[in-house]
Structures are given as structure tokens and as C-alpha cells.
Amino acid sequence: MSTQYDTERLRKSDAAHILHPASVVADVSNNGPARIFVEGKGAFITDTEGKKMLDGVGGLWCMNIGYGRTEIGDAMKAASDQMGYFHTFAGASNPAQIELAEKLIAKMPDHITKVFFGSSGSDANDTLMKIVWYYNGLRGKPEKRKIIARRQAYHGTTIATASLTGLASFHRNFGLPIPEVKHTSLPHYYREAGFNESEEEFSTRLARELEELILAEGPETVGAFIAEPIMGAGGVITPPKGYFAAVQAILKKHDILFICDEVVCGYGRTGHWFGHQLYDIRPDMIATAKGLTSGYFPMSAAFISDDIWKVLRDGSATLGAFAHGFTYSGHPVGSAVALANLAIIEGENLVANSAQTGAYLHAQLNDTFGNHAHIGEIRGVGLLGALQLMADRDTKTGFDLKHKIAARCAVAIGNHGVIVRPLPTADSLAFSPPLTLTLSEADQMVDAIKKGINQVMGELN
Numbered sequence: 375m376s377t378q379y380d381t382e383r384l385r386k387s388d389a390a391h392i393l394h395p396a397s398v399v400a401d402v403s404n405n406g407p408a409r410i411f412v413e414g415k416g417a418f419i420t421d422t423e424g425k426k427m428l429d430g431v432g433g434l435w436c437m438n439i440g441y442g443r444t445e446i447g448d449a450m451k452a453a454s455d456q457m458g459y460f461h462t463f464a465g466a467s468n469p470a471q472i473e474l475a476e477k478l479i480a481k482m483p484d485h486i487t488k489v490f491f492g493s494s495g496s497d498a499n500d501t502l503m504k505i506v507w508y509y510n511g512l513r514g515k516p517e518k519r520k521i522i523a524r525r526q527a528y529h530g531t532t533i534a535t536a537s538l539t540g541l542a543s544f545h546r547n548f549g550l551p552i553p554e555v556k557h558t559s560l561p562h563y564y565r566e567a568g569f570n571e572s573e574e575e576f577s578t579r580l581a582r583e584l585e586e587l588i589l590a591e592g593p594e595t596v597g598a599f600i601a602e603p604i605m606g607a608g609g610v611i612t613p614p615k616g617y618f619a620a621v622q623a624i625l626k627k628h629d630i631l632f633i634c635d636e637v638v639c640g641y642g643r644t645g646h647w648f649g650h651q652l653y654d655i656r657p658d659m660i661a662t663a664k665g666l667t668s669g670y671f672p673m674s675a676a677f678i679s680d681d682i683w684k685v686l687r688d689g690s691a692t693l694g695a696f697a698h699g700f701t702y703s704g705h706p707v708g709s710a711v712a713l714a715n716l717a718i719i720e721g722e723n724l725v726a727n728s729a730q731t732g733a734y735l736h737a738q739l740n741d742t743f744g745n746h747a748h749i750g751e752i753r754g755v756g757l758l759g760a761l762q763l764m765a766d767r768d769t770k771t772g773f774d775l776k777h778k779i780a781a782r783c784a785v786a787i788g789n790h791g792v793i794v795r796p797l798p799t800a801d802s803l804a805f806s807p808p809l810t811l812t813l814s815e816a817d818q819m820v821d822a823i824k825k826g827i828n829q830v831m832g833e834l835n
């Protein structure tokens with residue numbers, strides 16, 4: 375199959391015509407794309423040269439049901455043949471989005487009663503940010519606009535969501551963040567806690583720092599706080615004990631909404647349907663995308679509480695239409711894909727598999743790297759995790775980031791047939807394989823990770 379591709383011609387054409395996302399522009403234009411992928415099955419993906427790799431990251435943390443599922447193609451074709459497209463503006467609808475909304479709301483906490491459909495994680499967060507503004511305007515508090523995110527978090531790349539993203543590279547040279555966005559502390563106990571500070575004390579301190587920021591900005595100007603249950607691209611940072619309870623108490627005290635970004639954690643990734651279930655988070659709004667369609671169709675679902683919805687409904691009398699929406703909101707083909715995707719997750723018990731195979735994978739990683747001189751921490755829950763690289767684990771000294779150890783390890787692991795994701799700011803290697811992962815595929819991941827890391831560390835010593 376792969377021999378039908380003229381890789382050299384494709385590489386040249388790519389380099390000549392495409393501005394790649396999140397890539398070094400000069401590198402791609404000089405060297406062409408790193409790899410050109412053409413087919414996938416289950417957890418495996420194959421390039422034009424016939425090289426097959428186990429995708430330990432599930433694309434960009436999104437391939438929950440595995441590659442090459444013909445059920446999705448069947449659902450897509452049927453929906454496309456039937457109509458293909460019609461919009462959902464001005465009250466128009468279609469049966470697929472109605473059925474999808476019903477199914478999704480049934481999975482949400484009772485107070486979350488409405489969903490808004492879009493096309494990406496960024497637009498879901500962007501939508502929720504605008505709803506915070508709209509809602510507070512309708513409540514007679516138009517100045518309550520600021521959104522607090524955490525340093526190192528990733529929430530998207532539109533103007534508003536790149537601002538929420540707490541990574542300097544997404545701000546530098548774009549004139550971001552916008553003034554409405556502020557950042558608070560990173561809840562990474564392993565690297566950020568003080569000497570002898572317990573997890574609970576660390577959480578209490580972080581909640582205090584959040585409150586200090588709110589008070590410095592003026593609580594009457596702060597509309598929402600946004601956080602992932604487990605911070606994904608920021609390093610797969612699991613929250614320290616008591617963190618969300620302490621944070622939620624502060625938010626409640628100052629009438630600040632909680633936007634829960636479930637774009638990575640949602641749809642089974644953590645061994646639960648949603649990450650907020652793990653940490654007793656009571657969100658006012660929830661952003662989801664990625665696993666909603668396992669990446670087969672660009673689609674997002676942004677959820678709001680009944681309290682917020684009632685304010686929006688009552689606002690119709692003064693504001694008329696809710697002037698927000700996308701051409702592809704509630705797309706009938708996308709909705710059919712999401713329904714087929716959810717049917718696979720449910721039918722194959724993939725949430726339970728994420729918990730079980732995830733527990734096995736973490737146990738194997740702990741066996742392999744528990745005493746490794748250069749692995750400081752093995753984090754994560756279910757099929758979401760990361761390894762923290764350290765120059766010296768005993769003295770808790772990190773590598774100098776300029777040596778790009780995480781990227782070098784990812785290349786070495788890739789040479790052993792497994793894709794993992796280097797997270798440069800966190801100096802970590804992340805994984806989030808398809809939820810279909812088997813025990814032997816988990817073993818294959820651990821074996822390649824071990825060989826790759828030991829090879830790079832051997833070169834350093």
C-alpha cells in the first residue's frame with residue numbers, strides 16, 4: 375500500500391506549500407516534513423515508507439477508539455449521503471445533533487444542562503470565555519471579565535485561548551496574552567513545592583496565591599477560572615491532594631465561575647468518562663473536543679450549567695439573538711461521527727480498558743523506572759501519563775532545557791517503534807495511547823521507552 379507514494383515528491387511539495395502548525399518554519403521548509411503518515415489500524419500508524427509505529431500519543435491526545443475504524447467511515451458516509459450539511463443558526467437543527475446532545479447531557483452532572491457545538495478545543499474554550507462575558511453582562515456585572523488560567527497550561531491557540539495557554543512560546547511575538555487573561559501558580563507538587571511542604575500545604579498555598587491574585591485584580595473584575603482536571607500538554611500534571619477543593623472554595627467566595635477544560639481528559643482518557651469525576655470538581659462550564667470524535671471529524675462540545683443557561687434565556691428579551699456560532703456548529707456529519715465514536719467507546723468498554731490497561735502500563739513503568747537515576751516522577755491516571763526527566767533525581771536537579779533531552783528521548787523511542795510526546799517546558803515525555811491499547815501493546819511501549827531513554831542517557835554519561 376505504502377509503495378504507491380512518491381515520498382520525495384510529497385516532501386518537496388509539502389515544504390514548498392505548507393505552513394505547518396507548531397513546527398519550526400525553517401526546518402520544515404529546508405528539510406521537508408518529518409514523516410508522512412498514510413494509514414492506521416488500532417494503535418498503529420504507518421508512513422509512506424512503510425514504517426509502522428505504535429502511536430503512544432493517540433495523534434494529539436485524541437485518538438481514543440483507535441485508527442482505521444470502518445464504523446466511523448460508514449456513519450460518515452451515511453450522514454453525508456443523506457444530507458451532508460445544513461447549519462444550525464436561527465433555530466435550525468438536525469436529528470444527529472439532537473441525539474448527540476441528549477446522550478452527552480445524560481453523561482454530565484445534573485446541573486449541566488445545555489451544550490454548544492463547535493469544531494475544535496480552542497473554539498470550545500473561546501465560546502465559554504465569551505459566555506462568561508455575556509452572562510456577567512446580563513447579570514449587570516459587565517466588568518467581571520478577567521479569566522484566570524494556570525502557568526504552563528494549554529487551552530488552545532486562538533487569540534483568546536492562546537492567551538489562556540500559559541506557555542511563553544504561545545505569547546511571544548504575538549503580543550499576547552490579552553489584558554483580560556491572568557495566570558496563577560502551576561500545581562506541580564514534585565517540582566514546585568517548598569522544602570518539607572506537604573501536598574495539602576502546597577494546595578492551601580496555591581489557593582492562597584489564587585486568592586491574592588483575585589484580590590489584587592479586584593474580585594469584581596474576575597469572571598472565571600479555567601483548569602484541566604489533569605493538565606495535559608503542560609506536563610500531565612495531576613493535582614496535589616486537596617487542590618480543587620481549596621480552589622473551588624475561593625472561587626465560590628468571590629462569585630467566580632469554574633471552566634473545566636476536558637479537551638484531553640474527556641471521553642475515557644483517565645479511566646473515567648470525564649476528568650472532573652476524579653477530583654470532585656463541580657464545574658459551571660465544561661469544554662470538550664478531541665475524544666468526542668476521536669479526531670475523525672473536527673468537533674467540540676462546550677457545556678454550561680442550568681443557572682447560566684437561564685440567564686442567557688432571560689437575556690433574549692433585551693439582547694435578541696445569542697450572536698455567536700460557527701458555520702459548522704452542530705454539523706450533521708460530525709454529530710453522526712461522534713455518535714458512532716461514543717457507541718464504540720461504550721460497546722467495547724473502552725473507559726474500563728483505559729482504567730485497567732492504564733493501571734498496568736503505570737505499574738510496568740513504575741517497575742522499570744521507579745529507581746531510574748534520570749526519572750524523577752511517573753505521573754498520570756488511566757491511559758494518560760508522563761515521565762519526568764531529571765539530570766539528577768537525588769538532588770532534584772532538572773536538565774538544562776537547551777539540551778532538549780525530552781525531544782532527543784522521543785526521537786530515540788521513535789526509532790524503537792513507539793511515538794511519545796516530548797513536552798519541552800515540563801522536560802517530560804507524555805503518553806496517551808488509544809483506549810483500545812492491549813497489555814502486549816503496553817509492554818511494547820514500556821520496552822521502547824526504556825531502550826530510548828537509556829540510549830540518550832548513555833550518550834550523556
Ligand code: PLP
Binds near residue numbers: 529606
Ligand atoms: N484544551 C486542551 C486541554 C488541549 O490540550 C487542547 C489541544 O491540545 C485544546 C484545548 C485546543 O484544542 P484544539 O487544538 O482542538 O483547538
